[in-house]
Amino acid sequence: MAAGALLPARRAWSSTLDGIRHARATLDTDDERFWQIVRAQFHLAPGTAYLNTAGLGASPFAVTNMVKAMMDREEAAPAPGHNEEDWSRIRAKCAAFLGPGCGADEIALVSTATEGINIILNGLGLVRQDEVITSTHEHVALCIPLLHKMKTAGIELRTFEPDLKHAQGNVDRIAALVTSRTRLVFLSHVTCTTGQVLPVADIARLVAQRRILFALDGAQSLGQFAIDIKASGADFYTASGHKWLMGPKRTGILYVRKDRLDTLTPTVVGAYSDQANSLADRRLELRPNAQRFEYGTQNGALVYGLEAAADFVSTIGLDAVWKHNQALATACVDGLRTIAGAELLSPDDAPSR
Ligand SMILES: Cc1ncc(COP(=O)(O)O)c(C=O)c1O
Numbered sequence: 001m002a003a004g005a006l007l008p009a010r011r012a013w014s015s016t017l018d019g020i021r022h023a024r025a026t027l028d029t030d031d032e033r034f035w036q037i038v039r040a041q042f043h044l045a046p047g048t049a050y051l052n053t054a055g056l057g058a059s060p061f062a063v064t065n066m067v068k069a070m071m072d073r074e075e076a077a078p079a080p081g082h083n084e085e086d087w088s089r090i091r092a093k094c095a096a097f098l099g100p101g102c103g104a105d106e107i108a109l110v111s112t113a114t115e116g117i118n119i120i121l122n123g124l125g126l127v128r129q130d131e132v133i134t135s136t137h138e139h140v141a142l143c144i145p146l147l148h149k150m151k152t153a154g155i156e157l158r159t160f161e162p163d164l165k166h167a168q169g170n171v172d173r174i175a176a177l178v179t180s181r182t183r184l185v186f187l188s189h190v191t192c193t194t195g196q197v198l199p200v201a202d203i204a205r206l207v208a209q210r211r212i213l214f215a216l217d218g219a220q221s222l223g224q225f226a227i228d229i230k231a232s233g234a235d236f237y238t239a240s241g242h243k244w245l246m247g248p249k250r251t252g253i254l255y256v257r258k259d260r261l262d263t264l265t266p267t268v269v270g271a272y273s274d275q276a277n278s279l280a281d282r283r284l285e286l287r288p289n290a291q292r293f294e295y296g297t298q299n300g301a302l303v304y305g306l307e308a309a310a311d312f313v314s315t316i317g318l319d320a321v322w323k324h325n326q327a328l329a330t331a332c333v334d335g336l337r338t339i340a341g342a343e344l345l346s347p348d349d350a351p352s353r
Contacts, residue, residue, distance in 0.1 A: 016041055016062040020315045029320035038316060054192060054220055057246035059309065066308035067248050070301035082300050090303055091291075093310040094253045097245070097318070098237065099228035105289035108254040109303060113219040114141040116238025116254035119293050120186070120215050121145050123264035128154035130183040133174055135198075136161050137191040142217050146186070156181070162191060164347045167199040171206055178206075184213045189227075189237070190220035194346045195329075197221075197353065204233020213263070219243055222253070223313050225322040235260045247309035248302040256290045270295035329353065 019037060027034040041060040044050050050058050092104035110116050126132070126149060134146060136159050149155050158177040163169025174185060185207050190197050200216060207214050215236040221227055223245030229237055234257070241251030256264055266273060266286065273295045276285040286292040313321060336342050347353050 016060065016065070017311060017315050020312070024315065024317070029317065029324070035324060041312075053244055053246070054195075055243075056249070057223075057243045059242075059246050059248060059305070060312055062312045063246060063248060063305045063308045067301045067305035070304045074300060080297065082298060082303070086307075087303065090307045090310075093307055093314075095255075096314070097222060097227060097310065098255055099226065099230060101230040102255065103258065105291070106255050106258055108256070108290040108293035109298065109306070110238065110252045110254045110293070111250050112141075112252045113217060113238050113240040114145075116236075116252055117142050117186075117215075117217060118145050119254055119267065120236045120238065120264065121149055122267040124184060124213065125265060126153050126155045126183060129156060129181055131156045131158055131179060131181045133158045133160070133177045133182060133185045135159060135170075135187055135191070137193040137196070138188055139192045139217065139219065141219065142186060142188070158182070162194075162196055162198070164194060164196060164345065164352075167349070167352050168202070170198055171202045174203055175206055178210055178212065182207075182210070182212050184215060186215040187217065188220060189216045189218045189232075190224070192220055195220070195353065196347050197351065199351070200232045200234065208233060213260075223309075223318075223321075224325065226318045229255060236264070241306045241309060245306075245309045245313055248305035250299075251302050251306045251309075254290065254293055256293070258289075261288075261290070261292075264293075266293050266295075268295055272296070326353075 020041070023034050023037040027037075041062065042050075042058050043061070043064070044058055087109070088104055091107040091109065094109075095102040095104045095107050098107075108119075110119070130153075132146060132149075132155055134142065134157065138146075146157055150157055160170070160173035160177060163173060185203065187198055187200075187203070189200060204214050213235045214233060216232065216234045216238075218227070218237050218239035220243065222239035222241075223243065234255075236257070237255040239253055241247030241253065242249045269286065269292065273286055273292045274284060275287045277283060333344060333346075336344060
């Protein structure tokens with residue numbers, strides 16, 4: 001694909017980023033004017049306070065411009081396949097959100113967190129009476145695949161109610177559920193019910209000692225704060241691109257720790273999952289990285305849109321996003337406390353909030 005073909009879309013994309021770059025260079029991110037410039041990058045009607053990013057992120061112009069331009073470019077000259085160089089760069093940008101040491105080869109581009117969850121659960125070869133520990137605050141994106149596995153493979157589910165007051169209480173509750181048949185602990189990184197950040201590194205330490213696998217549903221963490229996936233101790237992590245990262249709808253990532261690649265058998269494979277195949281020789285070599293979980297034709301416009309989203313959030317700065325979100329949350333909590341009879345369910349201690 002000619003590099004020049006990318007230019008029109010790139011131009012639209014970079015002009016909105018240039019505005020943010022300029023704002024970053026000239027304004028402090030504590031300055032409300034900085035956030036007004038960010039706010040102007042969205043389609044949302046002026047004066048609208050959009051409060052449902054945990055449900056569905058509003059995409060900025062940088063993302064929608066990119067998706068539209070790439071879709072037009074695709075239809076001007078439809079061609080199967082994708083540019084592997086671009087895909088590698090985009091996976092690397094996604095990996096950067098998972099912190100130091102996360103390699104692009106540990107990332108697969110998937111359609112949703114739900115797809116990532118299913119790849120993990122189906123790939124582990126769970127059998128009758130294998131036990132999976134999860135919390136009672138999981139999204140249906142995890143509950144339904146778990147229940148389906150229970151019905152189809154006969155696994156046992158063991159659940160705990162998250163401790164909203166003491167982070168260590170969650171580790172203790174999981175420890176109390178572990179048996180010799182526990183194969184997997186699968187939890188939200190941040191729960192969608194109360195916004196609780198679970199103490200994942202402590203949980204990982206507990207389960208690693210017992211050789212239990214640890215998977216995270218990161219739908220509520222990717223793009224909201226800096227993640228150190230290596231320090232988290234997770235073997236697998238999956239997230240949506242269309243929530244806090246504000247990418248196009250139906251984008252997501254799956255992280256498979258390099259040394260866990262062969263622990264997870266891909267259940268859906270096809271074109272692009274392999275590095276070599278020959279029906280005549282009865283030979284198949286899957287890619288030696290997480291790309292083996294990608295398959296078939298992708299919607300390239302969405303993938304480029306995901307890149308634009310990653311660039312958008314990185315240009316603002318993940319630390320600035322987190323600090324600003326925390327300030328907004330604090331203002332909200334302080335306001336709620338003034339309402340007689342209102343009970344705050346979300347955790348109050350800073351690391352869990
Ligand atoms: C914790 C959590 N997991 C998974 C999902 C579903 O994400 P997706 O639509 O990308 O499958 C959501 C959506 O709200 C969620 O909050």
